[in-house]
Amino acid sequence: MRHTPRMRMIHLAGLLILMASVSVGAEKQSEVPLRLGGQTMLHVGQVGVLQLSVNHSYSVRVAGDAVRSVEQTEGASKYSFRAVRAGKASVLITPTDRKRGDCVDCVTRHCFLTVVP
Numbered sequence: 001m002r003h004t005p006r007m008r009m010i011h012l013a014g015l016l017i018l019m020a021s022v023s024v025g026a027e028k029q030s031e032v033p034l035r036l037g038g039q040t041m042l043h044v045g046q047v048g049v050l051q052l053s054v055n056h057s058y059s060v061r062v063a064g065d066a067v068r069s070v071e072q073t074e075g076a077s078k079y080s081f082r083a084v085r086a087g088k089a090s091v092l093i094t095p096t097d098r099k100r101g102d103c104v105d106c107v108t109r110h111c112f113l114t115v116v117p
Helices: 005-028
Strands: 031-033 039-043 047-051 058-063 067-073 078-083 087-095 109-116
Touching: 031 039, 047 087, 047 109, 058 067, 078 087, 078 109
Parallel strands: 031 047, 039 109
Antiparallel strands: 047 078, 058 087, 067 078, 087 109
């Protein structure tokens, strides 16, 4: 069966529509909740989101170069991190309103991240 130029154009249009719908679906899934005290896997380009209690203030730092901090939403204690390259990283969360004498290591929480291509 021979394809006419019109048939080729219809196939191409269908392929472009399919590719566009897949990329839109991927955008919706690119935000991943981070597991406090646990391991989370991200793909390069995805955004990991950490939601913390608004009852405390925190110092949030990244150890490692596989993710970059991209946003902190004021008042909601929501922190976002973009996976920029394959590798490992950790997010360190320490309450800044801890009581005098509290052990910093005892109150610091972690999110362990593995970024894959």
